[in-house]
Amino acid sequence: MATLSNYTLSSIPGPVSEPAYNRSRLTEGIVHFGVGGFHRAHQAMYLDRLMNAGKAHDWAICGVGVLPGDARMKKVMDSQDCLYTLTVKHADGTRQAGIIGSITSYLFAPDNPEAVIEKMASPAIRIVSLTVTEGGYNFHHVTGKFNADNPDVVHDLQPEAAPRTTFGLITAALARRRQRGLAPFTVMSCDNIQGNGDVAREMFTAFADLKDPELGEWVRGNVPFPNSMVDRITPVTTDEDRLTAVREYGVEDAWPVVCEPFEQWVLEDHFSLGRPPLEDVGVQLVADVEPYELMKLRLLNASHQGMCYFGHLAGYTYAHEAAQDPLFARFLLDYMNKEATPTLEPVPGIDLDSYKQTLIDRFSNEHIRDTLARLCAESSDRIPKWLLPVIRTNLERGGEIHRSAAVVASWARYAEGLDEQGNTIDVVDRIKEPLMAAAARQRQEPLAFLSNRQVFGDLADNELFIRAYSEALNKLHEGGARATLGSLASQP
16 A cells, blocks of 8 residues: 655556656745645646646645644645645546645644745745635625734734734735845635635735835735636545545545536736746636626525525435435526526626536536535625625615525524434534524524624615515425425426
8 A cells, every 4th residue: 555655656556647747846936825625626736737738847836824723734745745636526427536746845834934934935936825715814794804803913913923824924925025126926816705816905905004004005016916716616525535545546645635527717817927827727817807706606606505504404415415306406596597697797708508507517416425514614704705795786686586585594594503304503604603693593583693784784674685584484494495495496
């Protein structure tokens, strides 16, 4: 049995491809914060693809972990020379496995923040990229402004403080480059947030302004923050995935990655010090990302929310179980066709009808085994960005909102913490306690869940929304998830 490493790379016996390039000759041009499964199935995969084509050998990735939980990734990456297996699972059961080699080092910031700062200050680093999740941008979820009261931010703003946050580390590196007369790197967000580059610009310049107003002005005027849209379903790695690597590939990989065949990356072509030739491996380089990201957020991401709470309440465990249920599939397509699509502008080069059917097909891929629990997590970050804009737009235009309101109601019912079989639900959310406390009161106070202004703003004051939401919540309480979906199917 071979433990994955540079030493064993050429002797792995299984049907798995390996890097066709000499990793020892790569040089790092990118520092990436947040080396999770998605990054390794997406950005790192695209770079590996380029490297296998003999390109971008000066764009290898140095990964960085900031959170305490990233210590485990540090241990794995060090033990495996930053190599890992990526398995693409097709709907027909076939698999394609390859070893990805584009990440060549990994730094754990809490152990040595100076090493992380100095790495980014190196002239070789031209892009600093991010997959730190919505919560990693530290903005207030109603005002959208930078949260300067975050204790770690308060610490990082102190003179001579060793940075704890992504903001502190990246800003310190930019300040160092400025002092040395080096051009700034590009900060490239790859997170699932509308206008992710714009959000990153606002948050990082806000931090820089607080740290040093002159530096903040320099960042604002000189650092590019391109917007992007990223898409690939990448479920959490399981023990079964690790066993598969051993059984089928003959390799011991402590943290393999599995994903669906679909991949998409739409990227604003705005960089200060160049970029890899990503267009050569399928990345769409465009002037305006917004039509693509709204399509994805309101069709794919909001549809995930549309099936996860209903599905969990009905007793399903996996996304494919819900998506393969005709009742759920019809509900999702009705939501997409009648509520989400009317809020979208035309998307260049995309057939929306085909895209929507592709989503149902993707959700139905039973080999991905994406859990509904994963899709249900951190809803207070997701629903306000993915679904509530659809509701607000349709309310403004006199459009349909019954299905969108029902999704919000299904979240409220889910937050009660018990499914329809009486099983406990493990609610995962940054504001779990107030959400569950409100949900616990809603059988007596039907609008209790909507009273959270941080999440819903003034939406709870809208009579049309309240009526549609209340109808759905009542039906969930009286008849359950399937009965509620059935009643929605009769809506025009």
